[in-house]
Amino acid sequence: MTISQVVIWAGQNHEPSERPYEVITTEPYVMGSHATECGAWASGPDDLAPKKIEGLPDDRRYQYYWGYNRMTTLDGLFCAGDACGANPHKFSSGSFTEGRLAGKSAVLYIMDHSDEKVEVDKTQVDSLIAKIMEPLERWEKGKYNVVTGPSYMHPVDPTKMYWKQGLFRLQKIMDECAGGWSNYYMTNEVMLNRGLELLQFLKEDFIRYAAAQDWHELMRIWELWHRILTAEAVVRHMLFRKETRWPGYYVRADYPALDDDNWHAFVNSRYDARTGQWELWKVPVIHIIEFP
Amino acid sequence: MVRVRYVDADILIIGGGMAGSGAAWETRYWCRNCRIVLAEKANINRSGAVAMGLSAINTYLGLKCKENTVEDYVKYVRGDLMGIVREDLVYDYARHVDSTVHLFDEWGLPIWPEPKTGCYVREGKWQIMIHGESYKPIVAEAARKALGDENIFNRVMVTHLLKSPSNPNRVVGAIGFNVNDGTFYVFRAKATILAAGGGSQIYRPRSQGEGLGRSWYPPWSSASSYGMLIEAGAVMTMMEARFVVPRFKDGYGPVGAYQLLLKTRISNAYGQDFWKPHIDEIRKLYGGKGNYVDLPITPTTLRVFAQRLEWIAGRGPSLMRTDETVKKARRVRQ
Numbered sequence: 001m002t003i004s005q006v007v008i009w010a011g012q013n014h015e016p017s018e019r020p021y022e023v024i025t026t027e028p029y030v031m032g033s034h035a036t037e038c039g040a041w042a043s044g045p046d047d048l049a050p051k052k053i054e055g056l057p058d059d060r061r062y063q064y065y066w067g068y069n070r071m072t073t074l075d076g077l078f079c080a081g082d083a084c085g086a087n088p089h090k091f092s093s094g095s096f097t098e099g100r101l102a103g104k105s106a107v108l109y110i111m112d113h114s115d116e117k118v119e120v121d122k123t124q125v126d127s128l129i130a131k132i133m134e135p136l137e138r139w140e141k142g143k144y145n146v147v148t149g150p151s152y153m154h155p156v157d158p159t160k161m162y163w164k165q166g167l168f169r170l171q172k173i174m175d176e177c178a179g180g181w182s183n184y185y186m187t188n189e190v191m192l193n194r195g196l197e198l199l200q201f202l203k204e205d206f207i208r209y210a211a212a213q214d215w216h217e218l219m220r221i222w223e224l225w226h227r228i229l230t231a232e233a234v235v236r237h238m239l240f241r242k243e244t245r246w247p248g249y250y251v252r253a254d255y256p257a258l259d260d261d262n263w264h265a266f267v268n269s270r271y272d273a274r275t276g277q278w279e280l281w282k283v284p285v286i287h288i289i290e291f292p
Numbered sequence: 293m294v295r296v297r298y299v300d301a302d303i304l305i306i307g308g309g310m311a312g313s314g315a316a317w318e319t320r321y322w323c324r325n326c327r328i329v330l331a332e333k334a335n336i337n338r339s340g341a342v343a344m345g346l347s348a349i350n351t352y353l354g355l356k357c358k359e360n361t362v363e364d365y366v367k368y369v370r371g372d373l374m375g376i377v378r379e380d381l382v383y384d385y386a387r388h389v390d391s392t393v394h395l396f397d398e399w400g401l402p403i404w405p406e407p408k409t410g411c412y413v414r415e416g417k418w419q420i421m422i423h424g425e426s427y428k429p430i431v432a433e434a435a436r437k438a439l440g441d442e443n444i445f446n447r448v449m450v451t452h453l454l455k456s457p458s459n460p461n462r463v464v465g466a467i468g469f470n471v472n473d474g475t476f477y478v479f480r481a482k483a484t485i486l487a488a489g490g491g492s493q494i495y496r497p498r499s500q501g502e503g504l505g506r507s508w509y510p511p512w513s514s515a516s517s518y519g520m521l522i523e524a525g526a527v528m529t530m531m532e533a534r535f536v537v538p539r540f541k542d543g544y545g546p547v548g549a550y551q552l553l554l555k556t557r558i559s560n561a562y563g564q565d566f567w568k569p570h571i572d573e574i575r576k577l578y579g580g581k582g583n584y585v586d587l588p589i590t591p592t593t594l595r596v597f598a599q600r601l602e603w604i605a606g607r608g609p610s611l612m613r614t615d616e617t618v619k620k621a622r623r624v625r626q
Contacts, residue, residue, distance in 0.1 A: 002344070004506070005545025017618035020611035022541040023558060025596055027497045028534045029509045030518065031490035033311075033341075035372055035592050036535035038490070038518065041527040044380035061527050064380060073527040076483050077453065077463035081311025082341075082490035083517035085529040087381035089369045089418075091350035092310050092342050096431065097385045097392045099314025099487055103303075106315070106483040107322040110302050113482060118300075118464045120480050121457035128452055128467050129294060129476055167493065175496035182496065184604060185536065219333070219471040222451045226519025227494050230531075233522055234494070237532035245374050247578060248596030249535040260581040264375055268529045271522045283529075288379045289366045292582040 027181055028174075028249070030230055032082045033095050036249070038234075039085025040072040041268050041283075045101070050286045061268060062283050068109050070102040073270075076109065078102040086266060135212040135221045142211070160211035163220035166202065170228055173198045178235050179250035188254040192239045199232050229271075232278075237267050240280045296476045299445075301329040304465055304481035306450045307517075308332035309340020310428075311487035313435035314392070319485075320438035328439050329479065331468055333449040334512065336432045340489065341510055345425040347546055349403070352393050352420045353386060357411040362386050365418065371587040373533070375580060393420070401430050416552030417589070447472050450516070453484065453524040463524065491515025494534075499542065508537055508544040538596055540612065547612060556617045558599070560607040570598045 008014075014021065032039035041061070043049065049065035056062040060073040070078050080102040081095035090098055138160060146155045155162065174180055177195025179187040206225060212218040243259040244252050265282040272278075302323070305315045308330050319328050332339050353360045365386045370377050397403050402423040404413035412420040436444060450468035455461075465479040492509040499506040522528060539547055550556035560566050567590075574594055575585045584591055599610045 002347075002543065002545045005540050005543030008543040016614035017622075018615055020559070020613045020615050022609040023538050023547060023599075023612045024498070024541045024609060025536040025538050025600070026508045026544065027495040028536050029490060029492050029507075029513075030494055030515055030531070030534045031509065031513075032517075033490065034535070034537070036533045037373060037377060037530045038533055039529065040486070040517075040521050041529040042381070044378065045384045048380040048383050050380070064378065069384070070381075072486075072521065073461075074453075074524060075459070075462040076481075077524070077526065078315075078483065078485045079517070079521070080315055080485060080487045081307075081309060081517075082513070083307075083311070083486045083488060083521065084381070085531075086376075086378035087385065088373055088377060089351060089382070090385060092346060092427070093349045093389050093392050093396070094351040094385045095310040096314035097389045099311035099316075099485070100318035100392065101384060101388065102311075102485050102487075103305075103315035103318035104322055106303050106485055107319055107326070110323075110326070110482040116482070118480050118482055119456055119458065120454055120464055120478065124454065124457065125296075125467065125478055128454075129296065132451055132467070132469065132476075133294065170494065171496035174494055178495070180495045181498060181536075184600065215469070215471050215474045218469070218474075219449045222449065223514035223516065225451075226514050226516045227491060228519075229522045230491050230515035230518040231494050233518065233528055233531040234534050237530070241532050244577075245376070246533065246535065246591075246593040247574075248593035248600065249533070257577045258374065258580045258584075260375065264581065266376060266378075266529050267532060268527050269531065270525060270527050272525060273523050285376055286379070287370075288383065289363055289370070291370075291375070 025181070028179065030234055032085050032088070033090045035088055037086050037088040039083050040079040041086070042079055042084055043068055043071045045069040048288065053286060061270070061281065064286065069105040070098065071105065071109065078106050132222065135210040136218055139211045139213050159209060161205055161209040162211055163217055163224050166206060166210065166224045169202055170224070170231060173202065174231055178238060185249065186251045186253050187238065188252060189239065192235055195235050199228065199235065203228060233269060236278055236280060237269060241267050294476055295474070296478060298478045298480065299329055301479060301481045302326040302483070303328045304479045304484045305330040306466055306484065306486050307488035308336035308432065308435065308444065309487065309489060310342055310431065313431050315485045315487055316435035317438045327443070329443045329445065330439055331445045331448040331450050331477065331479065333471065335446045336435060336444055337429050340428065341513060342428045343510065345427050346422065347424055348415045348419045348421055348548055349393060350419045351389050352412065352418065353390055354411060355390050357409060359411065360417070368418070368589055371582065371584060371589065372591045374584050374591060374593065375582040396431065399430050399434055401427060415548060419548060419552060421553065445477060448477050450488070453520050455524065486517055486520065488516040488520065489513035491518060503542070508539055536596065538599065550612055550614060550617065554617045557613045559611050559613060560602045561609060561611065562607060566599045566602045566610065567595065570601050574598060
């Protein structure tokens with residue numbers, strides 16, 4: 001039993017041998033290592049992955065294998081643990097194992113590409129640093145715009161968004177529109193589209209107003225950005241899959257049943273940061289073990 | 293003034309949790325002469341989802357003791373996800389996962405032994421029991437020794453991946469900054485292993501002002517894995533499969549030890565079974581081609597759904613009958 005649970009039991013005079021205790025489902029998490037499978041689409045191992053799936057484009061977006069185990073669709077980028085999708089139930093030992101698999105594969109990759117020179121564009125680096133620093137500068141330049149607030153964490157300030165304000169806003173959108181606990185994990189197309197609309201406003205405001213008072217808050221701000229991007233992917237995927245496959249996790253109330261005829265498939269996606277466009281598509285599930 | 297440090301490496305590992313530690317250990321095994329560096333937002337000794345420790349290892353097949361087969365494991369995982377998994381990927385880690393656990397054993401992680409057989413004490417069909425408070429420091433020590441502490445960059449949060457200027461599909465490292473002193477790090481690497489965390493605190497947590505930040509998955513799991521992948525244009529999969537876990541209310545203590553090891557019952561508020569009243573409806577809606585409802589181990593998502601139907605009908609909350617288990621244990625002892 002964890003310390004946190006026992007502390008709560010002690011604080012509530014709860015004696016587990018005398019009384020049962022409530023079990024409840026948590027808020028949703030986006031993960032690839034537990035009983036779920038969010039993450040990057042990756043190449044499979046040489047001896048197990050279907051080599052070329054006939055009838056599908058010869059393209060990493062659709063295929064299961066492109067030479068290096070656990071390499072994402074980007075060259076030289078490998079994934080492990082929560083980062084790697086479509087292979088759930090790794091937990092702690094499996095995540096370490098997947099790290100090992102990706103590691104071995106990465107070594108093979110650098111041996112195969114030993115003559116390749118790694119080049120990094122100085123201009124790209126400088127502009128990224130400027131972008132990462134922007135929330136700090138926004139605070140520095142505009143700290144006298146703060147209207148009020150004895151609370152350090154919640155200054156009232158019409159020209160800035162601090163990390164906690166942005167985070168709470170994200171959580172409200174996701175909870176109310178994308179099947180959070182306040183709605184008994186139910187959603188539909190109308191709610192999801194509304195969520196998407198609100199997420200766009202949040203993204204715009206982040207770009208314009210995100211502010212950080214110190215390095216710690218700057219970390220929180222960039223964590224928030226990662227969470228916002230992830231949330232958008234989640235909503236777009238939920239919109240795309242027109243069925244309810246995992247009713248305990250969420251119910252698409254407009255498609256309340258499982259539909260193996262149309263949706264026994266992976267949903268894959270790609271975001272183009274330059275155009276801001278998303279693409280989503282289905283990829284068939286190839287069973288290498290007899291099904292069912 | 294921004295301080296910038298360039299770090300050149302053969303391999304960059306982003307994140308020093310369980311996956312990143314595994315990558316550190318294995319890359320060193322295969323490449324003694326490589327420069328391998330690891331960036332970790334916290335400190336590797338207590339970072340990632342295992343930071344606080346664990347009471348069980350949930351994936352151990354027991355191939356050595358012929359407890360399970362890899363095929364059965366793949367079937368189980370596929371069933372739990374209602375038919376949709378990359379079986380090649382699952383099979384691949386499953387066939388190697390026992391060797392990982394044996395390494396942990398060798399490194400000093402206390403795993404409950406089964407004295408008669410030389411195997412481990414089972415919590416459930418796939419789970420084994422550990423004394424896991426120091427699980428992460430033990431694993432981190434192996435990663436630190438593999439890379440050398442001078443190659444582990446603690447307190448560095450990586451925020452963006454770097455692309456090659458001549459090939460937009462080629463990742464050549466990443467950029468981040470030290471969250472204490474603000475030094476920027478530009479990692480240039482021939483290969484990059486992304487092993488950052490999953491995402492908590494994306495949805496409104498159940499614990500709010502009164503217990504802010506309290507969640508089952510740790511609050512520092514900031515979805516950085518996905519954020520960086522998405523922004524870099526990697527193909528993502530199954531992002532709709534975000535999930536919830538049934539746990540002891542508010543403390544999020546593990547329920548596995550009670551449910552699997554002690555076979556404790558969960559009932560509705562009135563002591564009644566939550567599953568049987570709904571099984572016909574669930575079979576009709578979610579039976580599917582894989583007969584998911586009648587698998588040897590009922591998928592978690594369906595058990596959770598049945599409980600929720602009870603809550604919506606006003607017969608909640610679900611109750612873990614710890615009282616029954618403890619009374620039974622007392623009777624056995626007497």
